[in-house]
Amino acid sequence: MARLISLVEDGHGSLREVMAALAPHAGNAWVIGITGSPGVGKSTTTTALVGAFRERGLRVGVLAVDPSSPFSGGALLGDRIRMQDHALDPEVYIRSMASRGHLGGLSFTTPQAIRVLDAAGCDVVLVETVGVGQSEVEIAGLADTSVVLLAPGMGDGIQAAKAGILEIGDVFVVNKADREGADATVRDLRHMISLGDRTEPGLWRPPVVKTVAAQKIGIDEVMEALDKHRAFIEEDGELDRRRERRVADEIETIALATLRTRLGHLGGREGVTALARDVVAGRIDPYAAADRLLEQLGT
Structure with missing residues (x-):
């Protein structure tokens, strides 16, 4: 898997042959995108979700996209360092990828890397974006379910109201909910969601869940929200439409x-x-x- 993703990242000449071989085996993984501003706890939440999916006996792949230096082109790839809880689990594969200057919070090669993990038998693929702010709307076009993380005391209530951020979330998570202002952030989010067109019958209305991911508090509620969203989009055919748009x-x-x-x-x-x-x-x-x-x- 590591070698295949390296071929993807390098744009190797054998990539067409590799993708042709993988095509019959892909198309089964549930792709979940996780985005949010720096410091909201994306890696901690991702680690907690990996643990929850592993408790269900599912094989999990993680793609953590890190920002690249505009000067050297390199990246620290520190998300993998923060996910050491599952480093020895053979049913969990974690790969850090450099954005290489690509905007939108993802790497240019992320779709092909997802296909590698999908074809390798991962039941769930978690994609964690760079975390640079309001530009990270690209994940909505890549994931079956998009999770937007916010935290109290960071102005995230206002950030969510800005163009793109409110629209891309299928599930909103207010992490670090033990901090002052968490209830106000939840209230603001629910109010802004109510102002949108998602209150119409037959449309998914994103839930707002409070968590303290570092202590695994609220993760069960997040899993429940993810399950409900997947059932919803499978029932009305939206899952197939999303995947067709993605491809x-x-x-x-x-x-x-x-x-x-x-x-x-x-x-x-x-x-x-x-x-x-x-x-x-x-x-x-x-x-x-x-x-x-x-x-x-x-x-």
Whole structure:
């Protein structure tokens, strides 16, 4: 599994062959995304959820995405260090991945890495995002169930009201609920959810659960909320629709990456540079230049 994910991250030449071999074995794992601002306890909550799923006898995979340095490109990959409770469990696989500058809280290669864990027999795949703030809405398109973590005293009640954050959550968790202001954060969240369109009949209304993940308090309630959401989206067909959208996005991303590679080769032959000179000189417009470029690519 480690070698396969390394092939994914490196964009190895054998990746197409690997994915073709994995395809018949994938499509069974329950993908749960966990996101939230830095310091809310994502890794602690993820560790607690791994323990809860293991108590059910399920095989669990964890992808923890860490931010990359804009200078060196490296990453500390510290989430794996914080999840040592399950390091010796053969039914738990934990992999840290660097975001490599990709925005949205995930790594560019996360969808393929999920497929590796899925095909390897993981019943549940937990994906923990970078944790950089409001940009982490990409997890909603990747997960079957999205969990948004917040904590009292961090202004998270206001953060949740901002564009994208409230909409992506299927389950909201107010962690560190032993702190002052937890009840107020829960109340604010429930009020904001009530203002949205999720109060209409037939739509999922996200529950708000209080936890103290470090002490495993409230984890049973989170598991119950996750189970209810999965049953809900399975019953009305939303689970299949989410997975189809996820794969459609993945296909588009792969196609665009291939196109960029071809564009790069073309640029090396001065094709793009020549067109740019024509645009700067006013001989053609950018749209006409783009059309000519696509013609050169045979698109």
